[in-house]
Amino acid sequence: MNKKSYENFFINFANKTRLGIILCLKEKKMNVGEIVKKVGEEQSKVSHNLKQLSDCHIVNVEKNGKERIYSLNKKTVLPLLRLVEKHVKCNCSEKCKFCQKVYVI
Amino acid sequence: MNKKSYENFFINFANKTRLGIILCLKEKKMNVGEIVKKVGEEQSKVSHNLKQLSDCHIVNVEKNGKERIYSLNKKTVLPLLRLVEKHVKCNCSEKCKFCQKVYVI
């Protein structure tokens, strides 16, 4: 796999709005309206970001009448998030002058 | 852990230059000059990006005289990259009209 592919994958997780959506879908699948309510962001903003996430298969969509139900690709995302948590736990201490800026420990 | 921490972690991998550095350090530890040569980017650009990576403990630094030797945090990075490769293999087919744009399969 090449650089650009990795980049395109990680971009999904390098943004506040999309992370909000991702973390909110950890609990359960939701339609757009529910996500909008939960994350407290504008509908079109959420839709734009959902599109990006689903293009990359980070989330999946199913239609139900006029609503669309989004669910998290847990097989990829859960281990990914766990890896990050482990990273912070293992590498980042309060003593490090950057860790406090970078990660909320 | 909170949204911002995840974001700060993933930002390291969501950029061409930093990914170039990361992939190049998979092979072996290198000083800045060697990295610059290998990735073919400007020295100050590489340094700025190395700083970001090391602030987040994605790479580690050791001093040796006037040179600084950077090495990859393989414990975090190798499983992370493997996860992405698996994701693409499992979810992204040539049939999908976005996969070709998003990932080079």
Added chain:
DNA sequence: AACACATATGAATTATATTTCATATGAATA
């Protein structure tokens, strides 16, 4: 001490990504 080499850094510039706003689409319903 003066110099050269390796690397880092700050600030301005430039590039890129994200959001916003207005509007379109498509499904259900009166």
Added chain:
DNA sequence: TATTCATATGAAATATAATTCATATGTGTT
């Protein structure tokens, strides 16, 4: 079929990140 509801979409505006350039710092050497 006109209307409403849920969601998507394009393009302009804005925000954010990355690069560049000039220069600083630190270490070893003459």
